[in-house]
Amino acid sequence: MMNQNLIFTNDVERALQRLIAAGGHNMTVFVADVNTARFSLGRERLVVIPDSEKGKSLETVSRVWDALEDYGVTRHSLIVNLGGGMVTDLGGFAAATFKRGVRFINVPTTLLCAVDAAVGGKTGINYHGLKNEIGAFAPASDVIISTRFFDTLPIEEMKSGFAEVLKHAMLSDRDELLRLLDHDFHAPINHDDLLEHLRRSVQVKVDIVTRDPNERGERKALNLGHTIGHAFESLAMQRGKPVPHGYAVAWGLVTEAVLSHLLLKFPSNDVHLLGNFVRDNYRDFPFTCDDYDELLALMRHDKKSRDGEITCTLLSTIGDYHIDQTVTTDDVTAALDILRDLLGL
Amino acid sequence: MMNQNLIFTNDVERALQRLIAAGGHNMTVFVADVNTARFSLGRERLVVIPDSEKGKSLETVSRVWDALEDYGVTRHSLIVNLGGGMVTDLGGFAAATFKRGVRFINVPTTLLCAVDAAVGGKTGINYHGLKNEIGAFAPASDVIISTRFFDTLPIEEMKSGFAEVLKHAMLSDRDELLRLLDHDFHAPINHDDLLEHLRRSVQVKVDIVTRDPNERGERKALNLGHTIGHAFESLAMQRGKPVPHGYAVAWGLVTEAVLSHLLLKFPSNDVHLLGNFVRDNYRDFPFTCDDYDELLALMRHDKKSRDGEITCTLLSTIGDYHIDQTVTTDDVTAALDILRDLLGL
Numbered sequence: 001m002m003n004q005n006l007i008f009t010n011d012v013e014r015a016l017q018r019l020i021a022a023g024g025h026n027m028t029v030f031v032a033d034v035n036t037a038r039f040s041l042g043r044e045r046l047v048v049i050p051d052s053e054k055g056k057s058l059e060t061v062s063r064v065w066d067a068l069e070d071y072g073v074t075r076h077s078l079i080v081n082l083g084g085g086m087v088t089d090l091g092g093f094a095a096a097t098f099k100r101g102v103r104f105i106n107v108p109t110t111l112l113c114a115v116d117a118a119v120g121g122k123t124g125i126n127y128h129g130l131k132n133e134i135g136a137f138a139p140a141s142d143v144i145i146s147t148r149f150f151d152t153l154p155i156e157e158m159k160s161g162f163a164e165v166l167k168h169a170m171l172s173d174r175d176e177l178l179r180l181l182d183h184d185f186h187a188p189i190n191h192d193d194l195l196e197h198l199r200r201s202v203q204v205k206v207d208i209v210t211r212d213p214n215e216r217g218e219r220k221a222l223n224l225g226h227t228i229g230h231a232f233e234s235l236a237m238q239r240g241k242p243v244p245h246g247y248a249v250a251w252g253l254v255t256e257a258v259l260s261h262l263l264l265k266f267p268s269n270d271v272h273l274l275g276n277f278v279r280d281n282y283r284d285f286p287f288t289c290d291d292y293d294e295l296l297a298l299m300r301h302d303k304k305s306r307d308g309e310i311t312c313t314l315l316s317t318i319g320d321y322h323i324d325q326t327v328t329t330d331d332v333t334a335a336l337d338i339l340r341d342l343l344g345l
Numbered sequence: 346m347m348n349q350n351l352i353f354t355n356d357v358e359r360a361l362q363r364l365i366a367a368g369g370h371n372m373t374v375f376v377a378d379v380n381t382a383r384f385s386l387g388r389e390r391l392v393v394i395p396d397s398e399k400g401k402s403l404e405t406v407s408r409v410w411d412a413l414e415d416y417g418v419t420r421h422s423l424i425v426n427l428g429g430g431m432v433t434d435l436g437g438f439a440a441a442t443f444k445r446g447v448r449f450i451n452v453p454t455t456l457l458c459a460v461d462a463a464v465g466g467k468t469g470i471n472y473h474g475l476k477n478e479i480g481a482f483a484p485a486s487d488v489i490i491s492t493r494f495f496d497t498l499p500i501e502e503m504k505s506g507f508a509e510v511l512k513h514a515m516l517s518d519r520d521e522l523l524r525l526l527d528h529d530f531h532a533p534i535n536h537d538d539l540l541e542h543l544r545r546s547v548q549v550k551v552d553i554v555t556r557d558p559n560e561r562g563e564r565k566a567l568n569l570g571h572t573i574g575h576a577f578e579s580l581a582m583q584r585g586k587p588v589p590h591g592y593a594v595a596w597g598l599v600t601e602a603v604l605s606h607l608l609l610k611f612p613s614n615d616v617h618l619l620g621n622f623v624r625d626n627y628r629d630f631p632f633t634c635d636d637y638d639e640l641l642a643l644m645r646h647d648k649k650s651r652d653g654e655i656t657c658t659l660l661s662t663i664g665d666y667h668i669d670q671t672v673t674t675d676d677v678t679a680a681l682d683i684l685r686d687l688l689g690l
Contacts, residue, residue: 026651026652058403058407062403065472065478065479066473069472069473069475069478074650074651076651076652096481097442097479097480097481098478098479099478099479099480100467100468100469100477100480100481100482100560101481101482101559122445123445124445127410127414128411128414130414132445133410133414133443133444134410134442134443134444135442135444135445136441136442136445136446136481136483137445137446138481214446215445305419306371306419306421307371307421
């Protein structure tokens, strides 16, 4: 099922033209958001969706289905999702469910999407304020990964995606992690270098997903940082003051590194290296100890939780992950305290 | 993917209890319609949906998702769809998309559902008046097939399901088809005999679906009777005078048998045997030659069509099927004329 063709290139248009020409489809429809529509190069059939997390809704999916119907899309058509994770998640879900499944390609235009949402077959929408509550496992047939779109990406978008790149390094390779922790977000992008980092980063995800496409076991490794991170993200969304996904993940990664130290003797030196980078680059952390109860409640409601227990992926060392680790309220409270110390708050 | 456990039994409650006990789920939720809710034996967690084709909508799916959320369903829960095709199609789609997929069991309570919808992994809902326009390929983990529910089934429901049983015999076994054409809908049900017919009938579908779960090729064999049948069904629905699915399929089977004779020399003797049975049991055919244009337009809009061409599965003999057969407007017009002759209209 996880048979995805990944293309790393900075000549996106050429890669896209080849895929479209080779597919023998009767029609190609682009799905983009209000910002990424300009990358569609005047394609005739284009569905434009909102770019806000709030728009990642059943109503928007319905509007995409309506457009696909109006264009006369059949099972022999091709859909190209051109945008960030919102576009690939929602466009992928729309494609996967329209006539029970139309082939689709992802062209991620953000770093976050390139290393996370675009690859691995998770699609979905938010429902009743719960992230990706409705969705399907449905992989894009092809993903074209390029850094070409990132020159105009706001710095907080780059940081957001970079948190997932850090996560993949934490799951696999300490040397790569150390190289990444040298990254300077204010320097101009070195496209060749970054594309190589992406190639390594995406491969970590692909290797894990290939072994466990439907998240029965090992794939949970990719939830590193996310049990705690999603709670931050959901709380911020509930308050109408959303934070970028990757910021929440960065805070989650540090918190879960602390938990790893407390429970699995993960080296405190690596906790500090990571903590320093997150302090320097992801500082604006809008939570206090008054929020702990609500954060804990959100963790218990997580898709990954079972019987109201909080479970995380934790590390014994960089590269050595342990899924389904149960953590107590006290563990989480202690870790959140330490997180706030590490971030200097 | 098509790893379905099929249980043929007339002790449904025992089979169900075993599956629930063996699964280690944190919770079981039943989905039923207003008629089949009584079979749920006082189960605590029950979602009741409408029993009309009109209720097979996105709104109803949303209501099921809401109920699953209220019950606190997780990925470790179990959903039991207890009802006809509407319940297994919609309940299956709701389960397949809730948190990207919760395990579900189908317990078909109609003959039609037992031999068709419940088995094989197609789920879906209607959208803008188009049947199963939105859906997913997502197999129930287990299907409990029983004739126990059929004693109280209206005769037109039995006839409706029987058309799919005829279809499976046409795809596989002339002797079985001849035995079926002796069936008397007014005689009391012989449960042991009928369960054996079901076992053979369902196996035909399972064999085909196992070889082609996502309908890339051979699975289209199961569309025998359905390209034309769906057009009858859609037209009747558009007019607000729905006909039972299997009646439309029965008419579709005869029409496509005629097309098979015209294009692939399918024996006219077998066309007549089938035509006589359909004339005697599915006579109330509410279409005239004035409806041909609209029927042809619907056939061209079928999910199975490509580039506006009408394609059917046709037979050269009983058991020897040919998918993706293109038929012309003239072919269909001729076949519809002959259908009306055969039905004595």
